[in-house]
Amino acid sequence: MKHAAIFFHYISQYMKTRLTYRVDMLMEIMSDLLFQAVNLIFILVVFGHTQLLSGWSRDEIIFIYGFFLVPFAIFGAFFNIWDFNERYIVKGEMDRILTRPVHSLFQIILERMELESLFGMITGLAVMIYAGSRLDLSISWYDPFVFLIMVIGGAFVYAGIFVLLASISFWSDSRTSIIPMMYNIGNYGRYPVDIYNKVIRFILTWILPFAFVGVYPSAYFLGREDWYGYAFLTPVVGFAFFALSVFVWNIGVTKYRGAGN
């Protein structure tokens, strides 16, 4: 209860600060939208030249992209910890975090929220509805619930990977470029993994499981039964990775020595 109350307090504070620069906020939402449109345009243009991509049709690829946007939006809104090393470790801000009464990771999530990312969910849903209606997908009564679980699983996959990477900073505070690299690797998950070679497919499934954010869960909704096994693993992998990352984070916090200052 206490956590929820703090969460909503932070949200209302956040809204106030953002609404001070309305034009800029609008521009940011627009540029996010533009960014999502670019990827969509890419798919549309490419399918002007081919019918199938390794056996996947245009609308299926669009559907996968639409699905991907939803967990990615949630991740972007709450796990904005790509600059954790610089902001919290190097500048010593972590000292302040540790004096706060809630869990350190939760506190950081609260401080680094970027709620305008959530607009990506709307785009994602719209894209999915567009592609889904063209594919004549049938929806059962339980599908919305499956969707919810898959989305949470996918967001946790992303969150898990990035929290793990942020935790590295507790041991080594030298600057690395692993995190921007990871954003680029994440893009691989937006397309069916069978277009990649075996090694990359294995990595995307078990080591950096970005495939569980896009293709695998989408395969369930697209009725690709041979992929159902992977599809249903989505929440398992998501929770496992997130749990692992929180575990590593907690160990990391005990190793934190402060920047001295």
Add this chain to the structure above:
Amino acid sequence: MAKYIEMIRIRFLMMLAYRTNYYSGILIYSINIGAYYFLWSAIYGDKGEIEGLSVVQMTTYIAVAWMARAFYFNNIDREIAQEIKEGKVAVEFIRPYHYLTMKTMQGLGEGIFRLGFFSVPGMVIVSLIFPISFSATLSTWLFFMVSIIFSFIVNTQINLLTGVLTFFFFNNDGLIRAKRVVIDLFSGLLLPISFYPGWAQNFMDFLPFQAISYIPSMIFTDGFTQPEIWDALMFQVVWALLLIIPIQLLWVAAKKQLIVQGG
């Protein structure tokens, strides 16, 4: 002139001091090139060529487009916006140089650094991993070099435009981000312009963006015939000259309405 060359030198040395950051940059670009390589291989399937480009040419196109990006890309729009916000720009105004020229030279220093320490080694590494064909004709290389100089000029001019707009908007991070996305799409970095449907191509002929990535990359992959190359270079030159006009106009207007928020 000497002071501007000094600017290039200083920025180059500054970048040199932080060169380790760049090795990971090469890896990031390689990851991107890899993603598009697999994607395009799947798109080509068993097609021999699409829009006159074979799959090897396409891979080369992507590789060179990304590696050339390391040369023409810079953050001077962000830097200008930052200096305006912090009020530092007031001091810049009284210094004995033209602020925008100085920014361009800093960008050039960065570009030259990345060309030597990023693009060239990056291209070598990428060519070991992916099937990439290098042109054997000397003229292709010469045209390419001329062409990337102009892609630097056009891209920098667009950056100056967005940067100077901060004088009027005060906080334009959103615009800067939007500009970056537009350039990625319309410059031909992600998709060769010739892949777009006809109406979109006609529309883009009226915009400067393809001068940034599409033209040098097509020259490099031998995707253009000789007359097409001349046309394309003319396109770059014309835009490089045309863009001076709005920059000058905005600059004059900006100086008049400068508000220093701090500093």
